[in-house]
Amino acid sequence: MELGYSFCPNDTFIFYALVHGKVPTPFPVTETLEDVETLNRWAFEGRLPLTKISYAAYGRLRERYVALRSGGALGRGVGPLLVARAPVDNLVDKRIAIPGTNTTAFMLLSLYGTGFFPVEMRYDRILPAVQSGQVDAGLIIHESRFTYPRYGLVKVLDLGEWWEAETGLPIPLGAILARRDLGEAAIRSLDRAVRSSLEYAYAHPEETLAYIKQYAQELEEEVIWAHIHTYVNEFSLDVGEEGERAVAELFRRAEAMGLIAGSRLPNFLPSLRSAKIRLD
Structure with a gap:
């Protein structure tokens, strides 16, 4: 098996x-x-x-x-994070690195808001891409949740907090x-x-x-x-x-x-x- x-x-x-x-x-x-x-x-x-x-x-x-x-x-408290080099007011027209179009992280971001441009890349390449300015923001999962401050990045959105506030689940x-x-x-x-x-x-x-x-x-x-x-x-x-x-x-x-x-x-x-x- x-x-x-x-x-x-x-x-x-x-x-x-x-x-x-x-x-x-x-x-x-x-x-x-x-x-x-x-x-x-x-x-x-x-x-x-x-x-x-x-x-x-x-x-x-x-x-x-x-x-x-x-x-x-x-x-609870485990949701994907949206991070950037500086605070971001909204998602419209932003190039956002995502860990895949089939990931729950991307589905949650799509449920949260629209008008952004997803840039698909492997999850462990997202933080360097945001840091270098290749994209405006990055949707991070896994260990990146704990390491993004090392790249000089700030949290823009916690999709877990948003989901829990919306649903209580x-x-x-x-x-x-x-x-x-x-x-x-x-x-x-x-x-x-x-x-x-x-x-x-x-x-x-x-x-x-x-x-x-x-x-x-x-x-x-x-x-x-x-x-x-x-x-x-x-x-x-x-x-x-x-x-x-x-x-x-x-x-x-x-x-x-x-x-x-x-x-x-x-x-x-x-x-x-x-x-x-x-x-x-």
Whole structure:
């Protein structure tokens, strides 16, 4: 079973035990690490049976994939940031570097305002592009949230704060998806394995560090643990009812703006309390 996830510390922390044989799995699991926009594009091809993905991309893939209850990234105070060299009054006519058109960050910025010109680039190249004046502002995710002041940049907008003020809900960022054709029994077993992997990481955090550092953009342990503590939380263990409402609200707003099509299929693997709901 091939599993795709990003280089970011929250993902390598969560999946360390799963890919190193520390927890039981229904199938042998091998990892493929890529940036999240590459994983998004691969999901449109149905390339991986199990993959991390942006919720924005998932909104367009609900007929093929279903989200696991465990392993995702939702929360409060974790939203994408818009940064620039100096304060920006509005987005109109601004060239804004974005980490991909399929990312949740870009969907949230599109829900917030229009009239800007997106410039797509890999997430780790955005801060230097803003610093050099190549773009007017940058939409940052992952470790960049903690390091942008080093580039002499200022925060213009916190899309997490905006979302929470608008909805009162946590912000959905990324999910772990399984192809629906795997069948519910296999998907439920994989969900249990992902949760077990995260529980192992919580119990043995230092054991995960060498693996995390193989792929992290920033190697400072303070930044690594800040990243993990920010993006790995109770929603990563189980999305819960509140997390499900947050994702449903994101999709509702995106559908209303014509950014994604609707779907009648469940967004998540049903909890055991609602297991009578069919995935297909």
